[in-house]
């Protein structure tokens with residue numbers, strides 16, 4: 306692998322930068338990269354105490370107190386708790402350890418966005434280089450912005466943030482981004498069906514990049530589709546007609562294609578009625594998601610839902626809502642939680658929630674596996690209607 310004279314000089318200087326660079330080079334050699342690329346941004350995943358435990362905490366303590374610092378703009382994924390909130394139904398020991406982890410990341414220079422949707426706030430240029438560790442966000446900027454990132458493991462994103470470089474391999478190479486299968490979607494999507502579509506397509510392919518032929522995307526559908534697709538597929542990129550700024554160029558590079566069609570029959574689901582709570586916000590809810598809930602409640606005179614609706618979102622989105630609106634939502638049994646993700650937090654357990662209905666295919670995959678909560682598909686608007694019409 307080619308190493309520049311500047312990188313050779315940094316390696317000779319020693320310290321954490323040299324160690325991180327050495328790790329990045331070793332990984333690059335293992336994946337047969339030809340050279341290193343300068344990175345514009347890093348997004349670190351795996352920051353919850355629930356998933357990284359004491360080993361992860363001690364590692365971050367060691368490197369941050371040893372002087373490791375991030376060389377590029379770095380954001381972080383949701384943690385296991387709301388930052389600074391000690392009044393959660395979670396043990397104090399867990400909250401303290403989680404806060405320690407966050408503080409070590411801050412000390413190294415991370416911007417504590419604590420959200421899995423950094424793409425709501427960063428608009429990467431086509432062809433720009435990033436090193437992100439959160440699969441839904443990776444699939445989003447690869448597919449929607451045609452920015453370049455591979456699916457990188459959380460601890461490796463920390464090394465990349467310190468080194469400021471990533472090996473050029475996989476989806477960092479243009480020819481690996483060319484679609485191999487055309488997927489025609491013959492259905493009308495809503496967020497639940499968009500999520501199911503991601504799972505169905507990933508299940509039909511063997512890791513090839515698909516070209517998706519469907520008109521009628523909006524931001525919510527893209528988010529739901531790509532989060533699910535990246536959960537079930539090893540390749541976090543789909544070239545989407547009319548969405549990827551270079552979709553015509555990619556299409557012209559296709560030499561031999563298979564064609565598959567997905568129709569409505571493959572995207573059926575039944576609205577559930579037995580669940581402890583409704584959940585939305587995997588990936589983190591944006592303003593449109595919150596406003597859709599407000600609208601659905603307004604339609605029924607803001608009556609209180611029988612079962613709680615949990616909304617996980619970023620602190621930025623919450624800061625756009627007035628305290629009056631947040632109170633009004635709480636009175637209607639709707640709760641916003643920020644900085645965290647119920648899949649990597651003991652919060653649902655602490656609230657006594659054992660089953661949820663959610664539009665998110667990604668949450669349906671992870672909730673039973675990570676926190677032992679049963680999850681079933683539902684359209685939030687339909688569930689709200691159903692709850693309020695029941696009475």
Ligand code: F3S
Pocket residue numbers: 382383421441532586587588589617646647648649667668671
């Ligand atoms: Fe985000 Fe957690 Fe879902 S990190 S994408 S809310 S699993």
